[in-house]
Amino acid sequence: MLTLLQSTFPGVPITADIVEGSSQLTDNFKALVAKTTNLQKSPFAWYIMHSxxxxxxxxxxxxxxxxxxxxxxxxxxxxxxxxSTIKFYHSLLKNNGRLMIIVEADLRWLAHPVETYKKDFCVDAIQKYRSSGEVSACLKSQGLKH
Structure with a gap:
């Protein structure tokens, strides 16, 4: 994504603040950055912590x-x-800034099986199963365009 931004906005300095709760995923990302020549000059701030x-x-x-x-x-x-999380991150945006949220599609027909078998879907560190419908409703309740 950073490489795409650099190619779209050449000459614009890009900095990246990474918030990631997994030290293993952070290490993997750092290794990828080290291998990507055009990212090596971009400053990164690493926050190995939960949101x-x-x-x-x-x-x-x-x-x-x-x-x-x-x-x-x-x-x-x-x-x-x-x-609260969406409100916080939205508050960090500059004028005309963009917040991109990627989540699973809203599959209402799956609601009952997901609720029934939530413990099987939400394994390891996943705390909540959320869909695009829930995110959309949250954005709408806060008056945010999406």
Missing amino acids: EDYERQVKEKGHLKTFDFIHMIQMIYFVDNLA
Whole structure:
């Protein structure tokens, strides 16, 4: 994604703040960055912590860094409060900034099986099974265009 942004906006400096709760995934990402020549000059800030901990840390410091683009790819399953998380990350956007949330499609016909077998779907660290319908409703309730 960063390489795509660099090719789309050549000459625009790109910095990346990475919030990831898994040290293993962070290490994998760092190794990928090290192998990608055009990313080696971009500054990265690594936060190996869960989203709520990052939010708490940012609020305690009182200095909100703002971003042009924030993506939340398959991460909302790992947060306790979806509405609060979206509100926080949206507050970090610059004017005309974009928040991209990628999550599974809303498959209403699967609602009963998912609820019935949630423990089988939500394995390991996944805390909540959430669909695009839930995200869309949350965005709408906050008055956010999507």
